[in-house]
Amino acid sequence: MAQGKFISLEGTEGAGKSTALQFIKQYLLKANIDVVWTREPGGTEVAEDIRRLVLHPMSFEEIEPETELLLMFAARAQHMKKYILPALNAGKWIATDRFIDASYAYQGGGRGMEMNYIAMLDKWIVGTNYPHLTLLLDIPPEIGFQRAELRGAEKDRIEEEKMEFFVRVRDVYLQRAKQDPARIKIIDANVPLFAVESQIRNVLDEFIKTHHSSTRP
Numbered sequence: 001m002a003q004g005k006f007i008s009l010e011g012t013e014g015a016g017k018s019t020a021l022q023f024i025k026q027y028l029l030k031a032n033i034d035v036v037w038t039r040e041p042g043g044t045e046v047a048e049d050i051r052r053l054v055l056h057p058m059s060f061e062e063i064e065p066e067t068e069l070l071l072m073f074a075a076r077a078q079h080m081k082k083y084i085l086p087a088l089n090a091g092k093w094i095a096t097d098r099f100i101d102a103s104y105a106y107q108g109g110g111r112g113m114e115m116n117y118i119a120m121l122d123k124w125i126v127g128t129n130y131p132h133l134t135l136l137l138d139i140p141p142e143i144g145f146q147r148a149e150l151r152g153a154e155k156d157r158i159e160e161e162k163m164e165f166f167v168r169v170r171d172v173y174l175q176r177a178k179q180d181p182a183r184i185k186i187i188d189a190n191v192p193l194f195a196v197e198s199q200i201r202n203v204l205d206e207f208i209k210t211h212h213s214s215t216r217p
């Protein structure tokens with residue numbers, strides 16, 4: 001059976017990932033492509049438990065950056081083995097709300113963790129199983145902050161960080177996009193929704209043209 005296709009969605013706070021996800025779901029469905037959806041941290045029962053621990057901890061004890069990094073990869077190890085790889089091996093298309101680039105951006109850029117350590121964990125846990133396509137919703141952090149404020153949802157532990165943290169996160173995302181332009185497609189998210197959707201549509205059309213050979217009956 002043909003190997004499935006793997007898409008990830010990334011962006012900083014308030015970039016509009018959740019909004020874009022709905023659009024992508026509908027667009028792929030219209031193109032007769034069945035996609036399974038997941039997210040990180042999370043995607044399996046154990047990984048969702050780790051998500052709660054890392055984003056909404058019950059304890060007042062501070063979570064060390066090293067612990068946060070390892071928890072992100074612990075969740076990812078579970079997610080890879082129990083969900084992502086079985087789906088890809090079954091020939092499915094899979095799309096995830098955040099993946100490996102988030103670890104480089106948030107733990108490497110935001111927290112200032114050593115990139116070599118992240119690369120070692122990446123090699124071990126993800127290896128060659130990288131997304132075929134990554135959509136990076138890019139927005140200046142101050143605009144993203146304003147949007148997130150307007151949305152008014154409760155903040156998680158990482159969203160409580162200061163603006164400088166998200167500036168560093170964005171810088172790493174953009175650096176990675178520059179290093180891997182074939183995979184990571186930058187979507188300017190600082191424009192009205194219809195213009196964001198139009199950029200996403202162009203990228204998906206190109207991807208589908210290259211990667212989707214069969215359609216549902």
Ligand code: Z5A
Binds near residue numbers: 018040072159196
């Ligand atoms: N994390 C990590 O640190 N390391 C890792 O390895 C991984 C993750 C995998 C969970 O992410 C956290 O985990 C995340 C990184 C960390 N922490 N932070 N920050 P998440 O994806 O679950 O949570 P999130 O990043 O906060 O995403 P979100 O809450 O879903 O926000 P969003 O999707 O980017 O935004 P939205 O809800 O779609 O849009 C925000 C508002 O703007 C909303 O009211 C929209 O209606 C509005 N909007 C959207 N698009 C537009 C446009 N174009 N114009 C105007 N208004 C718009």
